[in-house]
Each structure stands twice: as structure tokens, then as C-alpha cells.
Amino acid sequence: MDRLTALRVFVEVADRGSLTRAADGLDMSTAMVSRYLATLEDWFGARLLHRTTRKLSLTDAGQAALPACRQMLDLSEEAAHLAAQRSREPTGQLRVTTSSSFADAQLTAALVAFQQQHPQVEIVLSVGDKAADLVGERVDLAVRLTNTLDPAMITRPLARCRSILCASPAYLALHGTPQSLEDLQQHPCVAHAFGIGRQYRFVRGSEVIEVPVSWNFHTNETAVLRRAVLSGAGIGMLPTYYVGDDLRAGRLVQLLPDEEPEVLGIHAIYLSRQHQPLALRLLVDFLATRFGGEVAPWDKALAA
Structure with missing residues (x-):
């Protein structure tokens, strides 16, 4: 009793x-x-x-x-x-984790804007491309870019992560510009070590097309992948949230714009809806408003 x-x-x-x-x-x-x-x-x-x-x-x-x-x-x-x-009154500490590239390009500024509205909330942001153990690492919120979700976790979609094929102008001047997906097999490509093998994935209607390519540079960090492509190592597939400034400035050139790479979901992931701290609930709502919509804000800026 x-x-x-x-x-x-x-x-x-x-x-x-x-x-x-x-x-x-x-x-x-x-x-x-x-x-x-x-x-x-x-x-x-x-x-x-x-x-x-x-x-x-x-x-x-x-x-x-x-x-x-x-x-x-x-x-x-x-x-x-x-x-x-x-x-x-939202107070206390929130432990947040995401990929380093998304933290650098989008999430850090969003968290600072959230703190400006709720100054009594302390943010601890950890970054890395490996999925964090929310229980073991005492993480309140993970922001993940994935289409594979753990059914044991509570998730909320925040935005869509589009990618583009791109290369530096210097690389294209030396090696030419591919005109079709088949042409990619004639070019060296830069790969993410946590990718899906020696292939790129594109979507045509409801069908996913896997295009075999040859890697010549591997990395487990998106920032390094971007730097390799900028340096002329080859063709890379990079998220639009990270390379918008490079495309607008002409440092990178989009390739095969009529082909749509597979889109990933950007999700807020946490452990439970019950007894959820107000700060966490408000942060998830804030991120859904900031990043949400039919078109993500970084893609709107890129289109403009």
C-alpha cells in the first residue's frame, strides 16, 4: 500500500x-x-x-x-x-546528440535560438555519426538522419534530408561532366564509410535504383567528405543542408539535377512521452517548427 x-x-x-x-x-x-x-x-x-x-x-x-x-x-x-x-518553467539540463555536420550546419544555431527563448535551459550537445545509446549515455534527445527507426523509441519527424551529386569546378574541368547515371562508373567517387556499399541510390517514382560506382576516397565524417570533394578528389553525394553555401558560391557544381538521390528522414528521437520534462517537450516542438514543412528551410534558400 x-x-x-x-x-x-x-x-x-x-x-x-x-x-x-x-x-x-x-x-x-x-x-x-x-x-x-x-x-x-x-x-x-x-x-x-x-x-x-x-x-x-x-x-x-x-x-x-x-x-x-x-x-x-x-x-x-x-x-x-x-x-x-x-x-x-523550462529549466534544467538537456543532453542532445546528432551528427557533426548537422550540428555544424543547422542544429547548433537552432539550439542557441531556443536558449534565447528559455535561458534557464542548459544544453549539452554531443556529436558523432554513430547512433548514441540514449539509455547508457543518458541522452534526452537524439536528432538522427535515417530511414531505419528503432520501434522501442519515440520518434517525431522534423524534416527531410535531401542530397545532391556534386563536384568541384576544377575536377570537372579535368575529367568532364557526367551526363547520365551510367557515366558515374567512369568517375572516381568520394564515399562515406558508413554508407551502403559501392553504390549510389536514386529514386524514380516509387522505385529505388542502385547505381554501382568506384570509390577512391573513404571517410567516416561528412565534413571531411565535403573537403575532399572541394579539393577535387572526385564526385560526392552530400546533404543539401551542408553544401548550400558552396553551391551558391560556385565552389561546388550540382550534377545530374534531374536525378533524385534517396531522401532520408530527420527525426527527433527520445525514450518516453510519460513524465517528459517541459524543456524537452518545448525543444522538440521548437525544432519541428523551425525545420518542418513540405520543404526544409535550407532547401528553400537553395532554390531561391
Whole structure:
């Protein structure tokens, strides 16, 4: 049985001097009051009340326990009040994780903008392309770019991650510009080490087309992949959220614009909807508003 309720029953009985009056005040049956008192006596290992047909009084143990019981009830009410205050005012620390490229290009600025609205929220942002263990690493929120979701996690879509084939003007001047997907096999390509093998994936209607290519440079970091493509290592497939400035400035050239690379989802991932801190709930809503819509904001800027 609930020990906190048992404490409340004991204090009520001591104040009213009667099981019946305590039952009325607590909106319980007298039998239930008796059961709570028995539970409390078992917990304390001592008899708390002398009971006769005419009189009820505290034992020595009951007299000694009563002030402590009142204090525990006061502390529980104070804790509930503090919890209610925290649920209305976003405070505390949020541990967030995402890929380093998305953190650099989009998420860091978004988190700073969120903190400007809620300055009492502390953000701890960790980056890496490997999926974090939310439980083991005590992560509150993961922002992941994937089409493979763990059904044990709670997820919310934030945006779509489009990619483009691109190369540097210097590379194209030396090696020519591919005119078809088949032409890609004649060019060296730069690959992400966590990719899906020696192939690029494109979408035509409802069909996914896998195009075999030859890698000549591998990396596990999107920033390094971008730098290799800028340096003329070959053709690369890079997310639009990361290379918009390069395309607008002419440092990179989009290739085969009529071909659509496979699109990934950008998802907010967390452990539970129950007892969710207000700061986390507000952050997820904020990111969904900032990044959401039919077209992601970085793709709108690129189109403009």
C-alpha cells in the first residue's frame, strides 16, 4: 500500500482522535483506515495507537513518530510544489546528440535560438555519426538522419534530408561532366564509410535504383567528405543542408539535377512521452517548427 497515504492517515487519526472521523475527513472507509494504520505499524515495526471501544490514544512510539510523519508529509508537498513549478518553467539540463555536420550546419544555431527563448535551459550537445545509446549515455534527445527507426523509441519527424551529386569546378574541368547515371562508373567517387556499399541510390517514382560506382576516397565524417570533394578528389553525394553555401558560391557544381538521390528522414528521437520534462517537450516542438514543412528551410534558400 502507499506509504505516503499511510502517513497521512496516521496524522489524520492522531489529530481527530478517532478512526471514524479520520475516515470521514479522508473520504475512506473505516476498514481502509485500519488497513493503512496496520501497514504503517508493520513498516515502523512498532504499535502506534492504543485502541479500545471507547478511546484511542498514541503509544510512546506513536508520540515519537508523529512529528517525523508530519515532516515527511510537508516535504512531500514541497517536492510536489517544486515539481509543478519546474513543469511550468523550462529549466534544467538537456543532453542532445546528432551528427557533426548537422550540428555544424543547422542544429547548433537552432539550439542557441531556443536558449534565447528559455535561458534557464542548459544544453549539452554531443556529436558523432554513430547512433548514441540514449539509455547508457543518458541522452534526452537524439536528432538522427535515417530511414531505419528503432520501434522501442519515440520518434517525431522534423524534416527531410535531401542530397545532391556534386563536384568541384576544377575536377570537372579535368575529367568532364557526367551526363547520365551510367557515366558515374567512369568517375572516381568520394564515399562515406558508413554508407551502403559501392553504390549510389536514386529514386524514380516509387522505385529505388542502385547505381554501382568506384570509390577512391573513404571517410567516416561528412565534413571531411565535403573537403575532399572541394579539393577535387572526385564526385560526392552530400546533404543539401551542408553544401548550400558552396553551391551558391560556385565552389561546388550540382550534377545530374534531374536525378533524385534517396531522401532520408530527420527525426527527433527520445525514450518516453510519460513524465517528459517541459524543456524537452518545448525543444522538440521548437525544432519541428523551425525545420518542418513540405520543404526544409535550407532547401528553400537553395532554390531561391
